[in-house]
Amino acid sequence: MNDIKFFSALGIPAINFLYDFIMIISGLGYGFKKKIFDIAEINLNEKVVADIGCGTGTQLKVIMEMYFPTKVYAIEPDDSMLNRCRKNLNKSNKSIKYIGAVAEETTLQNSEIDVCVSTLMAHHLTTDKKKEMAKEIFRILKPGGHFILTDWGKLRFEFIKYLLVFEKQDLLKDNINGNLLIFLQDAGFVIKKHQKMKWSGIYTTVFMKPE
């Protein structure tokens, strides 16, 4: 286990092994992750891509099946999730580089990435870390590059937040009140698309770093 501090996938690291199963039964598995790219309409062929908080790699699996990116970074601070990701994506896939790091400090170079993807990760961050993540993703993207963010947003019904038993209510606040999108715009991003997913309260937002 590394010493990076983060809020784990299900809130308790010991139950990480249940993650893929819980995603499937909640309707947040492969099909959900494929739908993100139908909404985003961004072509990842021959692009340098980073998945920030990649977890067990379902989003990357979708990407590798739909597109032919030139290089892919799988960024994840939780060793046990990153190891599962490696297994799920098959170690022999040479175009994927696995990095144990956080969204606030990815270790990637300035303007190195064409498309950043982050699915259901941002609500694991405190307000300060959300702001740091926004600046960090802006830094690593090329001008004209895109950030495809899928996460909790405004809820149709307030009570829904109490059904999210694996989430920390205080970390969800910035998502639900719209501040997360503001932090990203404050970092310099322009919103190109913002669309609700099938699930009540989860949105895919496509941001662009201006040329």
Ligand SMILES: C[S@@+](CC[C@H](N)C(=O)[O-])C[C@H]1O[C@@H](n2cnc3c(N)ncnc32)[C@H](O)[C@@H]1O
């Ligand atoms: C709900 S899971 C989502 C995983 C994957 N993106 C997916 O959609 O299945 C959230 C992930 O974010 C990771 N995470 C938590 N804090 C993070 C941080 N500061 N930077 C990057 N990832 C983080 C967790 O370890 C976990 O794997």
